[in-house]
Amino acid sequence: MPAANRDVREVIREEAVWRPRILAALADGPKTVPQIAEAIGAPAHETVFWVMGMRRYGWLAEIKGSEDDGYFRYEPTGRVS
Amino acid sequence: MTETCATSDAPAALDYDVLVVGAGIGGMESALKLGDMGYKVLLVEKEASVGGKMILLSKVFPTLDCASCISTPKMASTIHHANITPWTYSRVDQIKKAADGTFTATVIQQARHVDIDACTGCQKCETACTVAVPDQFNADLVARRAAHITFPQAVPKKAVIDRAGTSPCSFACPAGISAHGYVSLIRSGLDEQAFRLVLEATPLVGTLGRACYAPCEGECTRGSLEGTLPIRRLKRFASDQHDKSGNDNGLERPEPNGRRVAVVGSGPTGLTAAFQLAKLGYGVKVFEAAPVAGGFLRLGIPDYRLPGAVVERDIENVTGLGVEIAVNSTVGDPAALKDEGFDAVLVATGTHRDSSLGVPGEDRMGVVGATAFLRKTKLGQPVDVAGRRVVVVGGGNVAMDAARVARRLGAASVTVAYRRSRDEMPAHHVESVDAEKEGVQFRLLVAPAEVLGDSAGAVAGLRCTEMRLGAPDASGRKSVEPIPGSSVTIEADLIIAAIGMAPDTSMFGGRVAVEKNGRLSASRATCQTAVEHVFAAGDAVNGPTDITRAVGEGRKAAHQIDAWLNGREFDNWDDRLPVVDKQAVLARQKAFTLSAPTPDGMELSPNPTDFHEIEAPLTEAEARRASGRCIDCAVCSECNECVNACPVDGCIDLRSRDVTSEVRVGAVVVSTGFKLFPADLKPQYGYGVYKNVITAMQMDRLLAPTRPFNTVLRPGDGKIPDRIAYILCTGSRDKQVDNPLCSRFCCMYSIKQNQLIMGALPLADVTVHYMDIRAPGKRYDEFYEQAKAMGATYVKGRVADVTEKPDGNLVLKYEDIENGGAITEAEYDLVVLAVGVQPNRDAEQLFSVGELALDEWHYVDEPEEDMNPGATNIPGVYVAGAASGAKDIADSIVHAGAAAAQVAAHLERTKTALPQIEMVPA
Secondary structure, eight states, X not given: OOOOOOOHHHHHHXXXXXXXXXXXXXXXXXXXXXXXXXXXXXXXXXXXXXHHHHHXXXXXXXXXXXOBTTBOOEEEOSOOO | OGGGOOOSSSOOOOSEEEEEEOOSHHHHHHHHHHHHTTOOEEEEOSSSSSOTTGGGOSEETTTTEEHHHHHHHHHHHHHHOXXXXXXXXXXXXXXXXXXXXXXXXXXXXXXXXBOTTTOOOOOHHHHHOXXXXXXXXGTTSSEEESEEESSTTOSSOOEEEOBOSBOHHHHHOTTOOOHHHHHHHHHTTOHHHHHHHHHHHOSOHHHHHHHOOOHHHHHOGGGGTTOOOOHHHHHHHHHHHHHHHTOOOSOOOOOOOSOEEEEEOOSHHHHHHHHHHHHTTOEEEEEOSSSSSSTHHHHTSOTTTSOHHHHHHHHHHHHTTTOEEESSOOOSOGGGGGGGTOSEEXXXXXXXXXXXXXXXXXXXXTEEEHHHHHHHHHTTOOOOOTTOEEEEEOOSHHHHHHHHHHHHTTOSXXXXXXXXXXXXXXXXXXXXXXXXXXXXXXXXXXXXXXXXEOTTSBEEEEEEEEEEEEEEOTTSSEEEEEOTTOOEEEEOSEEEEOSOEXXXXXXXXXXXXXOTTSOBOOOTTTOBOSSTTEEEOTHHHHOSOOHHHHHHHHHHHHHHHHHHHTTOOOOOSOOOOOBOXXXXXXXXXXXXXXXXOOOOOBOOOSSOOSOOOOBOOOOHHHHHHHHTTOOOTTXXXXXXXXXXXXXXXXXXXXXXXXXXXXXXXXXXXEOOOEEEOXXXXXXXGOBTTBTTEEEHHHHHHHHSTTOSSSSSOOTTTOBOOSEEEEEEEETSSBGGGTBOSOOSSHHHHHHHHHHHHHHHOTTOEEEEEESOOOOOSTTHHHHXXXXXXXXXXXXXXXXXXXXXXXXXXXXXXXXXGGGTTEXXXXXXXXXXXXXXXXXXXXXXXXXXXXXXXXXXXXXXXXXXXXXXXXXXXXXXXXXXXXXXXXOOHHHHHHHHHHHHHHHHHHHHHTGGGSOOOOOOOO
């Protein structure tokens, strides 16, 4: 049985810390969640929280119709602060 | 309500005919029906919006109507109804029944910290907020912010600031600086905003970033895990980043208000007061007796801890507002400054006089007070200690400063002589430890008895009496007493007396009232002296403290002077919310991942030779990592970004407070709804452990138009799922979890979701593992058959367990009853647990223990459920909706209507016996 996941509250709280790393990872082009996770060295299931939080507050957006083997690709919107 | 209750013997009028507790679909329906009948209804809802769980759903079965589309008109009708008073973000604390059959309820309207009339719902506060927390309205699938609008269809669509109190770090700051706020800003990369947040409290940002003793860190909740955040150094980081940026400080000179205030003394109290008063438009002039401004910051604290250039930069924050600082300007009669055009005067002259040793030989050449010693050093005229043996008498921070300065000036040896042990030293522990690392020696449990001299009259040594510790005294420190007959001599060429500091009031010549202890006489609360236009604050009044307390004194003095000059009552300038309970903060998480604290950054030499700054600044990476360890104790950090972003001045007020009211009503409707079964109580299904096992409520959110993701994605990696399994009866009809009841609507919402998934993801396969499909309502069975016809597969048989594969897929082991009962395995991308419902035990808390009867499953009991639905065991108290047992939406509405009819009948029956309030026709 795998180790328990980190508490959701703890993961979500770190969004601001991971935000610049995610934006840096996307600077050279859109990526899927697993690709972002690999680029920043974080678990994919935690990266989902950060990507979706950033999407909600206008930092990122999915590329419509860009499903790549079942995954959407995300790109920065240009929000800087 | 309390303020309207009659005080005579006559029965008081009712405030409302009915109190409805809970504004889900049942509560809204009861309230609307009663309002339509002309009854005055108070509707209390704990969330910031009415709507309950229904508004969070995607669609409803079997019509597949959009839940939002059919909920929002009812929600709007509810809060705009002429006979309904909706109190959202409120809770009923207690309901008491009176002898006349009426009820008195204590209701707490929690502070939203947003003016509900002024808020436009623009969400700019939410976008700017720096605190991310799980969004409970999206079933924790995504983050929301501490400042937030509950959900997009919220009614009222008004923001709320989620505040649990004041964070321990911020509460511990005597200067009232929002430590949590600037930590949160730095975490978000908003370093300039962090600088400006501290600047709101004091001009001494860089100073406090270096020389504050950081009581915030002592209270940091993270300290009880693996170590505190370096909060003070984060403040220095913000200050350094500001300095590097070349930005101005964002402060503009205000319009002069035509009045002038004199400040006597330019230490942390005087500078902070001058700064705050200048921001209010006062013309401020600071009189400083010394040749430089800054008080103890420039004349006491050594440069290795606080470089003079940092203080000078901080002082520019004061002078930049137009404050004039006159150095070499001694004020002998503060009250007389009124004759020079000052409307008020603040005396903040600090404690610059050394206490004497009080032993024979103290007047020998080579005995110097610590403050005088430090002052000379700071002014570039240091006492010559090169090659000399130095003894520092005392155990406070000033003693440590003096000893470490003596080391830097080349003393042959430096010994601190202190009459108690290290544990009782008033110096901060880190100061004595660092002093020792720099070669300072300690001679403990000795008290000076005589300064010995040579034939030339110079110091030759310090004869001391040896001491021993006794029981703790009133201060909590162990008492100390001399050992009779003992004597020890410490050889010395220079003795620095650091046994205390006191205000120097000699310049006032008795024109300012002084207490017996030599401190200025002024009110601790208002800072006002016996001369009404003269105020006094800081160490001159309180005795020696520290910089941060002195800053707080300056803020208080400025606040009270402004109040006095404007004819306002003096009040408590410190209006922070109560500190949050650290245990409650820690209990919010099941577990914490330990994160190593930041190394202290001290660069100490055993033989220091210069005054360069000994503490390294945090690097940017260190600052981000350190601030990222903050656990947002109070949720809202008070970073003020919401206030700055809000387009409506005054709309957000972090100082607003809960309002408690007592209301008298004729009847009560309990419509507190239900709770969902916590799926992690069925560990064999892996919820909370396997990333792609979710609950049906989470799936409903994924399917809703206001979904947390861009479509239905699995939360483990953001993949569009191809194969989705449902496990019905999770936590219902299950004696293992003590819930034998059927939850009535889980089958139907699962079938609804099956259809919606097949619409949203046409290529997805949906399989439902069930024991029985219960579809007894009108068009329900047809709805089930329709789902099958669309392609959903229904497999009869229990699921034994779920396991996770490395790629996040899930393997279900299940019994396939209709195919011979074989134990079978199947692999899915996503597993949805159709969780059952549980009673909401909040209902019983509304009344005295045991007063409101519950049934054997802890739902609100209806003693005559079949013939008298909605009636509870308490006459005048009725239950509506799922608070009395699992019901789907349609049944909840019917039940709530019945409860409304029961209430109306009750009110009419008791009408003649009750004083009436004016009714408004529907």
